[in-house]
Every structure is written in C-alpha cells, then in structure tokens.
Amino acid sequence: MFDKKFLEKLNEAKKIVFFTGAGISAESGIPTFRGADGIWKKMKPEELASFDAFMRNPDLVWEWYQHRRNIINNTKPNAGHYAIAEFEKYYDVTVVTQNIDNLHRRAGSTKIFELHGNIERNYCINCRTFYNSPELEITSGVPKCKKCGGLIRPDVVWFGEVLPQDQFNGAEAAAEYSDICFVVGTSAVVYPAAYIPMSAKQAGSYIVEINIEPTELTRYADYSIFGKAGEVLPQILEEVKKIKS
Ligand code: BV8
Ligand code: ZN
Numbered sequence: 001m002f003d004k005k006f007l008e009k010l011n012e013a014k015k016i017v018f019f020t021g022a023g024i025s026a027e028s029g030i031p032t033f034r035g036a037d038g039i040w041k042k043m044k045p046e047e048l049a050s051f052d053a054f055m056r057n058p059d060l061v062w063e064w065y066q067h068r069r070n071i072i073n074n075t076k077p078n079a080g081h082y083a084i085a086e087f088e089k090y091y092d093v094t095v096v097t098q099n100i101d102n103l104h105r106r107a108g109s110t111k112i113f114e115l116h117g118n119i120e121r122n123y124c125i126n127c128r129t130f131y132n133s134p135e136l137e138i139t140s141g142v143p144k145c146k147k148c149g150g151l152i153r154p155d156v157v158w159f160g161e162v163l164p165q166d167q168f169n170g171a172e173a174a175a176e177y178s179d180i181c182f183v184v185g186t187s188a189v190v191y192p193a194a195y196i197p198m199s200a201k202q203a204g205s206y207i208v209e210i211n212i213e214p215t216e217l218t219r220y221a222d223y224s225i226f227g228k229a230g231e232v233l234p235q236i237l238e239e240v241k242k243i244k245s
Helices: 004-012 038-042 051-056 058-073 079-089 103-107 165-176 195-202 229-244
Strands: 015-020 092-097 112-114 117-124 130-132 152-156 180-184 206-211 223-226
Touching (some): 004 206, 004 229, 015 079, 015 165, 051 058, 079 229, 092 165, 112 165, 165 195
Parallel strands (some): 206 223
C-alpha cells in the first residue's frame, strides 16, 4: 500500500510536522480558497482578503467573513483532522496550518501554529481591543468597537500583511527539527507560508505530500500520496499502529 522507505521513516521518526492548507478542511464542507463558493465565485479571494479591500468596502469584506464563519460554525473536523490529533499518541507532533477555521484545535491537536490567524478572533483597527466572534452583535455590516467606535476586523492575515512572527518562527523551528514533514491539502502558492516545507526539506526532513492533485511542491516531495486527506491520513495512522504495536 505505502512505499517501503516511507514505512521505515514512520518507524524511525520521533518529531512530525503536519503543514496543512484548505484541502484538509474540504471534506468538512469548507470550500478551498481557490474554489471559492457560491456568490463569491466572480470575485478573486485576493480582492477580498486585503486591508485595502476592507477599507474600501468594510461591510462587503465583513459580510464575506461572516458568510465563511457561518459555514465554519456548521462544520466539524473530519477524519483527517482527527487522525492528525491521534498521531500525538505515537510522535511529538506539531501542526502548522494556513487555515483560519480552528478545526485542528476542535479535533484535539495540542501544538498548533496558525500562520494566517483565526476567524474566531476579531479586533478593533483603532485601539486593537479583541472581540470573540460570538460576542459581536451579528448586525448587518461591519461591527464598531464598543470602546472607541473603530471598525472591527477578523484576526486573519490578509494579502500584503506580515504573518505573526511568533507563529512563523515557531513553525519554522518545528519544521527544521522534524523527521517527517507532511504537506496536506495545500497548493503551496502562498508565501511566506510555503517556505515552511522548503525549510524542512533543506534541514533534512522527509517531505510527504498528501493531495488530490500535483502541486508546486510535488517536485520537492520525497513521497507524494494522491488521495483525499480524510481517507489517506487514517490509512497512514493504521500503518503506524501496526508498526508501534
Ligand atoms: C506578505 C487568510 C508582504 C485570509 C490568507 C502582491 C502584493 C502583496 C503580497 C504579494 C503580492 N504577490 C505575492 C505576494 C505575496 C502573497 C502571496 O503569496 N500571494 C500569492 C497568491 C501569490 N503573500 C502575502 O501577501 C502574505 N504577506 O507577503 O506580506 C510583506 C512582507 C513584509 C512586510 C510587509 C508585508 C500574506 C499571505 C496570507 C494571505 N491570507 N488567508 C483568509 O483566509 O481569508 S492565504 C489563503 O490562501 C488561505 O490561508 C489559504 O490557506 C491559502 C491558500 O492556500 P491553500 O490553503 O493551499 O488553499 P488552496 O485552495 O490554494 O489549495 C487547496 C489544495 O487542497 C489544493 O492543492 C487541492 O488540490 C487540495 N485539496 C482539495 N481537496 C482535498 C485536497 N487535498 C487533500 N484532500 C482533499 N479532500
Ligand atoms: Zn477600538
């Protein structure tokens, strides 16, 4: 079923990183970033996920995130997220995700670096007071800060914005010290996040890609497994249980 070299690596490994993108949440019903769903099909996400777009039309951008939050609130982690959480029984696991949907945490993973923020958190662009999504009166249009009246935005990293340094640095260190770096459900076109698996490779980690199609990263991967994350990850976990039993 799986490549012999890969099974040997699973046997020897101590530290594992899972670098994940929108594809791991696809089977939970969350549209992938490029496959933007429904009414947003006509607009490129990059035109909405930027500070300029927000300042140009705060209500539209807020509605888009409210739309995505509503989808996320009605989904739950899938077998792929749960398998990654269960890997913690056998290895020192770090999850590095580009996703903002909080599903890894809800599946039980305990060490997570969120490179692009988290849609459950919001803050005032004026005084940086934080608001959790549920506490915001879900009025139509962008909510205003209770303290200063400023516009409230989602705590996600938009295009043209820098990533949270503590998250990026922690993720890079974990990747460089990993024995295996799984790259799951990402097109690997968004930077600087896409540098993480490259740093792992340069530091000698064994790169395993799990995707339904080849990507920008495929040529760098030591092993590519084509299939759905929600099916492949539980199959790998079964192999681990055999190896570790
Ligand atoms: C930065 C949060 C600079 C928001 C996101 C021009 C101007 C400014 C910057 C740039 C520019 N040109 C390029 C850049 C750099 C830019 C960038 O990389 N652009 C790309 C598009 C070329 N990066 C930035 O802007 C970053 N900041 O550079 O700042 C700077 C530097 C110093 C000082 C000041 C400024 C910030 C990037 C972060 C943007 N925010 N998200 C939100 O989500 O609303 S990125 C967004 O894209 C999501 O995080 C998402 O994760 C990511 C897309 O990647 P994927 O997760 O891979 O999703 P995608 O849909 O692409 O792919 C899904 C994959 O899953 C596919 O391969 C598919 O085959 C697979 N799949 C599907 N189903 C399954 C599956 N696999 C397995 N199983 C399945 N079932
Ligand atoms: Zn404020």
